[in-house]
Amino acid sequence: MMGEEPASYTRETEMSSDAGSDEELPAPMEEGSRNGSIRKGCDPCCQTQRSKLQHRRARINQQINKEMRMRAGAENLFRATTNNKVKETVALELSFVNSNLQLLKEELEELNSNMEVYQTESESINVPMIPLGLKETKDVDLTVPLKDFICEHYGEDGSLFEKEIKEFMELRQAMRTPSRNQAGLELLVEYYNQLYYLDQRFFPPHRNLGVHFHWYDSLTGVPSCQRALAFEKGSVLFNVAALYTQIGARQDRSATAGIDRAIDAFQRAAGAFHYLKENFSNAPSLDMSGPSLCMLVRLMIAQVQECVFERVTLTTQDTHFTSQLQVAQEAARVSDVYSLVLQTMTQPMVKDYVPFSWASMVQVKAEHFRALSHYYAAVALCNHTQSVQDEDCDEETEKFFLQFHVTTPAKPTLSQVLREPEERRKLGKAHLRRAVIRHEEAMRVHSMCKILRKMDILQEVLSFTHKRSLDKYSEMDQEDDFDETAEAPEIHSQSHQKPDIITPNFFMVSVTDIFQRLGPLSVFCARARWGPVRVVCLQRGEGCLGLTLRGDSPVLVAGVVPGGCAEEAGLREGDYIVAVDGEDCKWAKHGEVVHLLKSGGDRGVELSVITLHTHDAQVERRSAMLSPSGDKENARQRSMGGAKGQSSASLLNWNRKKNRDGGGVTKRLGSTFSLPFGNLRDSESMY
Secondary structure, eight states: OTTSOOOOOOOOOOOOOOTTOOSOOOOOOOTTOOSOOOOOOOOTTOOOHHHHHHHHHHHHHHHHHHHHHHHHHHHHHHHHOOOHHHHHHHHHHHHHHHHHHHHHHHHHHHHHTOGGGGSOOOSSOOOOOOOOOOOOBOOOOOHHHHHHHIIIIIOSOGGGGHHHHHHHHHHHHHHTSOOSSHHHHHHHHHHHHHHHHHHHHHOOTTSOOSOOEEEEOTTTOOEEEESOHHHHHHHHHHHHHHHHHHHHHHSOTTSHHHHHHHHHHHHHHHHHHHHHHHHOOSOSSGGGSHHHHHHHHHHHHHHHHHHHHHHHHHHOOOOOHHHHHHHHHHHHHHHHHHHHHHHHHTSHHHHTTSOHHHHHHHHHHHHHHHHHHHHHHHHHHHTTTTTOOGGGOOHHHHHHHHTTBSSOOSSSOHHHHHHOHHHHHHHHHHHHHHHHHHHHHHHHHHHTOHHHHTOHHHHHHHHHHHHHHHHHHHHHOOTTOOSOOOOOOOBOOOOSSOOOOOOOOTTSSOOOOTTGGGOOTTTSSTTOEEOOOEEEEEOOBTTBOOEEEEOSSSEEEEEEOTTSHHHHHTOOTTEEEEEETTEEOTTOOHHHHHHHHHHTGGGOEEEEEEEEEEOOHHHHHHHHHHOTTOOHHHHHHHHHHHHHSOOHHHHHHHHHHHHHTTOOHHHHHOSOSOOOGGGSOTTEEEO
16 A cells, blocks of 8 residues: 555566567666665667657657746736736737647647557557556755755764665656666656655655655646655656556557456556545646546546457457357447546546547547447348357347347347348348448547547558448348338447456565665654764663663663663663664664673673654644645555554553553562573563
């Protein structure tokens, strides 16, 4: 889940890289590597078709950003001035700026509609899929803010963490250009998981780091800027989904293996969009708004259903009557889901946002697959005119045919249709007539969109299926048939495979906190507050130190003997030991700290300790509710993080309760503190 700490994982079966991909694959990440991530993005200078497209998108995004700044300045001047001549000049300038913005948005829409770049290079003829381009982002320099926060909050020299900061910045730079394969997905997920640690380490709930994250809208190129880390995480998750759409569109769907990979990719894209919709709110950009994400989820589900239909037609080799009817129902199902997508695209919040070519493509597909459903129904009826005999029409076939249509005609009955060849021919001819009409409507919608007219493969598919239906209709049309062609009833849509929405698996990539040298996240996090590091010189007196230790990483001083050596040295109950004789112990296990304390001998030991004041749990909850961004993601992660790292207050209350009940450590073990360590639990030691 989005709020859980990334952990080790079992690598899933990797999606094969794109066949014929024009991108160089980055080297796989070595398991357990802590010398920095070696994942790399695509070479920005590599002039592949997709990289050229992304470069043009980035350039247009920058130009749109520039024009919008000019428009904002001109509008402010127009409102502020009282000089009519200045107002006229500014109004004229605004008209030029708005014209430029419109031209840039149209150019970006054309790039977003350039579906052929993302399609497979196979020679097979398939209807193109609709992929999404990646969101672009600007460089963010976190060096100074992170160094300042490390110095201010953690009390350490920020310059000592330059290596970690550089590693994180390189990872962010790499994820801006992910390769279009499994390695690119893992790169994005790795960065996404690292953002969890960054949030816990450097983003307290009651203040911001002063870092602005700039991202451009995927479809309009309009820039958005927020200081909330949830905006960065949501944008990365959007790119994960967009990359899945590109991988799905890239697959060769002329074979079942490619179709299955496309289905998996589109289902995962739908899951990422759905997860983004459910866990992020008040998005600053339209592409991550609720209505847009709902439309994208439905679009991905429709493309999954289209792939299911292609697999059915590929695997259905027999020409049995019921088999052909099942293919017709699959096509009708694809048409229904695309009609639902088109309905979503015409909603007020989405209508002016979605590219016209997308809406046209969806409408073309809805008409195209409705035509195919009637065509396969006609094939089932007409091709079996002579072969289906009375004895072959068993009860199962008749029952299936009775449920095939949405409405059942009164005359002739469907039982008569099954048994009389002439009635089957007439009904098949009626279905062919509707198929031809639907094909012509699909071609009409296609001709109205300039961008779709440039897609040769789509034109080829529509022309081929239209001609096939016309030829079949001409074959069925008899010269002596003077009866008016009946109206074929609609076909009941049905599918043997329901698309799944696969939730993103954030554990697909094992990551290690880049800033783990700061200490365990349960204590050394942005929400925790503690006093400055205190150095305590502890001398052993009469064979004991007078303190009780508990826990690991870091070890907690759970109890201090009144009047003992530890109390005299300044140790307090609830202190955390961060160093012993200058050796860092933030990640040390209980036994390691015990060994260091014992090795001090009579000369004593020098302890560096901190006192944890609070985790600000109430402040976190209040901040999450009042946050202007309203991001559920950060609130969830902080609540999860709070559950993982208990505060010292809870530990102190536990110890005091033991003492109040008369069953404390001192009474239970006697009044002396010279008992051997073997009599104590492994997680608690007394000196």
